[in-house]
Amino acid sequence: MTKFTFAQAEEGFDSHIDQSVRGYSNLWEDILRFSEYFVEDGCTVVDIGCSTGKLLKHMKAQNDCFADKVSYRGIEIEEDFFPDLKEEKNLKFYKQDVRSFEWVTGAVNNCFTTSIFSLQFMPKRNRQVIIQRVYESLVKGGAFICAEKIYSEHAQLQEMMQFCYYDYKRQFYSAEELLDKEQNLRHMMKPLTMDELVGMCRTAGFEVVQPFWQNFNFVALLCIKEAEGKFSTETK
Numbered sequence: 253m254t255k256f257t258f259a260q261a262e263e264g265f266d267s268h269i270d271q272s273v274r275g276y277s278n279l280w281e282d283i284l285r286f287s288e289y290f291v292e293d294g295c296t297v298v299d300i301g302c303s304t305g306k307l308l309k310h311m312k313a314q315n316d317c318f319a320d321k322v323s324y325r326g327i328e329i330e331e332d333f334f335p336d337l338k339e340e341k342n343l344k345f346y347k348q349d350v351r352s353f354e355w356v357t358g359a360v361n362n363c364f365t366t367s368i369f370s371l372q373f374m375p376k377r378n379r380q381v382i383i384q385r386v387y388e389s390l391v392k393g394g395a396f397i398c399a400e401k402i403y404s405e406h407a408q409l410q411e412m413m414q415f416c417y418y419d420y421k422r423q424f425y426s427a428e429e430l431l432d433k434e435q436n437l438r439h440m441m442k443p444l445t446m447d448e449l450v451g452m453c454r455t456a457g458f459e460v461v462q463p464f465w466q467n468f469n470f471v472a473l474l475c476i477k478e479a480e481g482k483f484s485t486e487t488k
Contacts, residue, residue, distance in 0.1 A: 265303055265333070271424040273369070274417075275467040280307065282465055283397055284314050286474060287364055290395045291315040295322055295363035298389075300350050300382070301370025302326030305337045312343060323360070327353055351378055355389040362389040368399045369470075372441050379444075380452050387456040390477040398453065399465075399472040401443045410469075417468040446471060 270276050291297060291311075299308045308326045315322060326337065326345040337345045346353060351374075355362070365386050371379050386396050404410035421430055444452070446463070453461045453475045460476035 266306055269303075269369070272421065273467065273470050274420050275465070275470075279368075279399060279465050279467075279472055280310075282472070283307065283366060283368070284311060286395070286397065286464075287311050287315060288318065290364040290393070291319045291322055292363050293320045293322070295319070295361045295391065295394075296325060296359045297322060298325045298327065298359050298362060298365040298386075300327050300365065300367040300386075301373075302328045302337075302345065303330070303333055305333075305343075305345060307366070307368065308343065325358055350374075350382055353385075355385050359389045361391055362386075363391050363394040364397075365390065365395075366397045366399075368397075368472075369401065371398065372400045372443055374442075376442055376444070380455065383452050383456040387458060387475075387477060392477055394477050396453070396458065396475040396477075397472060398449070398475065399470065400449055401441065402449060402469050402471055403443050403445050404469060405445050405447070413469045420468075443469075449473065 273279075287297070297308070297311060299305075299311075302308050305326050305328075308324050312322070312324050322342060324343045326343075327350045328334070328337065328345060328347060329349050331347065334345070334347055339345060346358065350370075353359075359365070367382075367386075371382065374382070383396070383398070390396065404413055418430060425433075449471070450461050450463075450473065453473060457477065458475040459478050460474075462474045462476075463471055464474050465472040
């Protein structure tokens with residue numbers, strides 16, 4: 253069997269994920285809006301698993317008129333994406349595994365990092381390390397947005413979510429195509445539960461971990477590294 257890669261989707265990666273994740277365009281819009289609250293002059297923005305770089309480029313366009321000298325960094329391991337990844341001023345792409353990314357030099361003054369359906373393809377033992385490195389690289393008051401597919405903790409809910417999701421995808425793919433993709437992803441994707449995902453972010457140090465988007469078993473969290481006296485969750 254040929255190794256499965258999203259970069260080789262016949263309809264193109266961006267169309268593929270838009271059809272595969274219901275409400276993906278709404279998630280995108282939310283991320284762009286949230287970025288306005290965190291992108292500051294002279295900071296760095298990082299996208300883990302940037303694929304075609306489309307989100308990062310839109311984020312740059314969204315914030316260029318508000319923030320000066322911002323460095324945008326995309327990290328992508330899949331070589332097939334790179335023919336379309338065109339660098340421009342203040343926008344750079346790293347062809348490497350995020351586990352070997354040098355956060356100290358590559359993400360100076362990191363104020364905003366995103367990982368959109370990327371960490372779920374990494375061995376579970378490595379995810380806590382990556383989230384920890386993101387947290388440590390962020391400036392105080394910076395944010396991390398993490399979107400992942402999760403498992404429901406209740407068996408009946410898991411079945412309902414999964415088969416309603418299949419019903420949605422049948423608009424775009426045949427039953428055979430759905431089954432083939434599930435088989436291809438079996439050894440690649442390792443979802444967590446919501447509690448496990450939130451727990452990893454809190455263990456890394458994020459005190460503010462706020463779910464802000466969900467569609468079936470796809471979720472997104474906004475995690476904020478607190479500045480002193482900012483976003484305080486303590487009661488005096």
